[in-house]
Amino acid sequence: MMTNETAGGVNRRDFLAGSGKTAIGAAMVLGSGTLLMPNQGWGMELKALKPETMATMIQMARDIYPHDRVPDKFYAKALRAHDDASVDDDAKKALLEDGVGDLNGRAGKKLLGEATEKGGYLDLGWEADRVAVLHDIEDSDFFQTMRGSLVVGLYNQKALWPLFGYEGASAHKGGYIERGFDDIEWV
Amino acid sequence: MAAPYDLNDDSVVVIIGSGAGGGTLGNELAQKGIDTVILEAGGRHEAEDFLNDEWASFGQLAWLDKRTTSGDWRVATDFSGLPAWIVKAVGGSTTHWAGASLRFQEHEWKAKTNYGEVEGANLLDWPIDAEEMAPYYAKAEDKMGVTNTNGIPPLPGNNNYKVFEAGAKKLGYEKVHTGNMAINSQDRDGRTHCQQSGFCFQGCKFSAKWSTLYTEIPKGEETGKLEVRPKAHVLQIQHGDDGKVTGVLYADADGNQHVQKARVVAVAGNSIESPRLLLNSASSMFSDGLANSSGMVGKNYMRHMTASVYASFDKPVNFYRGTTMAGIVQDEARHDPSRGFVGGYELETLALGLPFMAAFLNPGGWGREFAAAMDNYDHMAGMWIVGEDMPQETNAITLSDEKDQYGLPAPNVHFSDHANDIAMRAHAWQQGTAMYDAVGATQVYPTPPYPSTHNLGTNRMSADAKDGVVNKWGQTHDIANLFVSDGSQFTTGAAENPTLTIVSLAIRQADYIAEQMGQKAI
Numbered sequence: 196m197m198t199n200e201t202a203g204g205v206n207r208r209d210f211l212a213g214s215g216k217t218a219i220g221a222a223m224v225l226g227s228g229t230l231l232m233p234n235q236g237w238g239m240e241l242k243a244l245k246p247e248t249m250a251t252m253i254q255m256a257r258d259i260y261p262h263d264r265v266p267d268k269f270y271a272k273a274l275r276a277h278d279d280a281s282v283d284d285d286a287k288k289a290l291l292e293d294g295v296g297d298l299n300g301r302a303g304k305k306l307l308g309e310a311t312e313k314g315g316y317l318d319l320g321w322e323a324d325r326v327a328v329l330h331d332i333e334d335s336d337f338f339q340t341m342r343g344s345l346v347v348g349l350y351n352q353k354a355l356w357p358l359f360g361y362e363g364a365s366a367h368k369g370g371y372i373e374r375g376f377d378d379i380e381w382v
Numbered sequence: 383m384a385a386p387y388d389l390n391d392d393s394v395v396v397i398i399g400s401g402a403g404g405g406t407l408g409n410e411l412a413q414k415g416i417d418t419v420i421l422e423a424g425g426r427h428e429a430e431d432f433l434n435d436e437w438a439s440f441g442q443l444a445w446l447d448k449r450t451t452s453g454d455w456r457v458a459t460d461f462s463g464l465p466a467w468i469v470k471a472v473g474g475s476t477t478h479w480a481g482a483s484l485r486f487q488e489h490e491w492k493a494k495t496n497y498g499e500v501e502g503a504n505l506l507d508w509p510i511d512a513e514e515m516a517p518y519y520a521k522a523e524d525k526m527g528v529t530n531t532n533g534i535p536p537l538p539g540n541n542n543y544k545v546f547e548a549g550a551k552k553l554g555y556e557k558v559h560t561g562n563m564a565i566n567s568q569d570r571d572g573r574t575h576c577q578q579s580g581f582c583f584q585g586c587k588f589s590a591k592w593s594t595l596y597t598e599i600p601k602g603e604e605t606g607k608l609e610v611r612p613k614a615h616v617l618q619i620q621h622g623d624d625g626k627v628t629g630v631l632y633a634d635a636d637g638n639q640h641v642q643k644a645r646v647v648a649v650a651g652n653s654i655e656s657p658r659l660l661l662n663s664a665s666s667m668f669s670d671g672l673a674n675s676s677g678m679v680g681k682n683y684m685r686h687m688t689a690s691v692y693a694s695f696d697k698p699v700n701f702y703r704g705t706t707m708a709g710i711v712q713d714e715a716r717h718d719p720s721r722g723f724v725g726g727y728e729l730e731t732l733a734l735g736l737p738f739m740a741a742f743l744n745p746g747g748w749g750r751e752f753a754a755a756m757d758n759y760d761h762m763a764g765m766w767i768v769g770e771d772m773p774q775e776t777n778a779i780t781l782s783d784e785k786d787q788y789g790l791p792a793p794n795v796h797f798s799d800h801a802n803d804i805a806m807r808a809h810a811w812q813q814g815t816a817m818y819d820a821v822g823a824t825q826v827y828p829t830p831p832y833p834s835t836h837n838l839g840t841n842r843m844s845a846d847a848k849d850g851v852v853n854k855w856g857q858t859h860d861i862a863n864l865f866v867s868d869g870s871q872f873t874t875g876a877a878e879n880p881t882l883t884i885v886s887l888a889i890r891q892a893d894y895i896a897e898q899m900g901q902k903a904i
């Protein structure tokens with residue numbers, strides 16, 4: 196679940212000072228099931244997937260549909276269904292965990308030039324480098340599952356529509372007949 | 383009000399489907415005093431139930447039963463289980479349609495004569511022509527309240543139209559207007575005028591757009607001679623030893639099966655379901671399916687040459703506001719082989735909401751180029767391209783190995799573009815791009831076809847019984863009391879959106895059925 200309660204007063208160093216807390220990029224993992232984004236004011240409790248996996252999936256989602264004015268929480272919300280489904284669906288969970296594992300492996304090779312346990316997708320600093328890795332797996336079930344779910348799960352979030360200038364339902368406001376259906380003057 | 387008919391009443395005309403063809407035919411017959419039962423596979427959602435929400439509405443209205451695809455069309459890759467975007471609900475696809483109501487051009491009734499032999503195309507002349515259809519077109523335009531006919535004023539142009547019109551005029555196009563739309567520009571026929579809500583495809587909550595749901599069907603029901611039975615999914619058409627059809631087997635909402643007896647059966651389930659039903663009704667007497675002595679049931683599937691052009695501008699357009707498709711350029715609809723193809727195409731304004739733009743702008747697309755286009759959403763204009771595609775015998779609805787929820791073979795929809803379709807699409811993309819470039823587009827997106835909305839030709843009309851499935855009245859060549867009443871009758875597709883022609887054919891067919899019943903010929 197996402198919550199806005201973790202923002203106020205959270206000190207990144209305090210989290211890191213205790214055991215069981217690790218930082219991955221801008222995100223933090225708390226215990227075994229919580230992903231925190233302290234600088235963005237939200238967190239996400241995972242039911243089945245590893246928080247590290249979700250953190251990588253969020254970055255991957257942004258690289259698939261990179262909207263620089265859309266905060267991470269929208270990508271996270273689009274991906275939450277994958278975590279929910281993974282509770283009872285081992286194949287789905289494996290597809291995602293293994294897919295992220297494979298992605299990290301490929302990214303590590305790209306970063307360090309050899310097969311390595313070190314480095315991962317989130318360590319590739321440039322979008323172009325991450326996208327190059329994504330192109331390598333573009334035809335995989337993992338990638339297509341991610342992209343296919345995002346094209347609906349991301350763009351169908353009503354809270355996100357204003358960022359794109361889409362006004363959504365109009366009938367309850369009487370349509371646009373008095374609200375600018377023909378208001379542009381520049382043509 | 384609605385007359386309930388007994389399952390064993392074998393005096394009724396049974397119509398399968400309640401869309402442009404079935405809904406119109408049902409009302410026309412009821413007005414003549416003929417007892418009529420429409421069996422509709424989908425549920426009844428009245429206008430106030432419609433949803434201003436693209437995906438939610440899709441879930442409410444779209445036909446989502448099992449279908450498979452094949453062929454080299456991109457839809458088979460991008461939307462493999464969704465070859466067509468059509469409706470399963472009372473009103474059929476007239477709930478979803480955009481409202482464009484264009485007559486065929488005279489030459490299009492005789493495509494084979496006027497285009498000559500086209501390699502790989504199975505062209506045929508319609509057994510009817512423009513003169514014969516003119517009075518029925520006139521009746522349909524009046525019934526549907528088509529703008530720019532019968533003294534009905536045009537719709538006002540919205541923002542998307544303003545951009546479209548300016549580009550068209552800069553290119554020198556002359557036939558540019560807000561269309562012949564079955565959308566009220568003023569109050570008419572007890573329905574209000576367009577409120578420019580922008581959700582034509584999701585069902586018009588104001589009932590300003592003509593749909594059989596709130597015009598033909600209630601008018602027919604008021605006569606006491608029409609019953610519309612929703613959630614009645616027809617599985618099989620049955621016949622007797624004399625080869626005449628006797629009734630239909632259908633499943634109700636609970637999956638219980640019933641047989642509705644009939645004197646006449648008219649199939650109007652769209653160009654995918656209608657041939658599938660005839661094929662699934664095969665018997666020992668008709669081993670290749672009903673009305674299929676020609677072997678043409680399911681063949682010659684057409685879907686119109688379609689594509690879109692979207693473009694981004696440096697200033698806002700907000701093209702989603704207002705009528706989804708009220709704008710047209712008709713200059714390219716002519717037959718002019720000097721362009722490198724036979725037949726022609728129409729350019730029509732089109733807008734999608736953000737969720738559907740993401741799904742359809744470039745299916746499968748991702749990355750920064752795709753996202754940048756989406757970031758320009760409110761600075762975008764858009765048009766749809768609809769042109770005549772070539773009938774090909776290999777493009778067909780066949781029975782799939784996969785089964786539907788009733789255990790019956792699902793339809794497989796096989797389609798590959800003809801070279802003429804490809805040449806026409808390339809020309810249309812070029813012209814659409816030029817229109818937007820002429821008014822300062824900063825990016826242009828040539829968008830591939832969506833899942834088919836214009837499904838045509840799979841029970842085609844022919845003068846000779848060996849060339850098609852139905853005669854000039856939509857009566858099957860093989861079985862006198864079995865009719866086809868939807869777009870599957872189309873011999874060729876022409877360049878125009880098909881609904882007006884489907885409605886006109888249904889009005890004409892009703893006259894013929896009444897006459898034949900009066901003469902006891904059926």
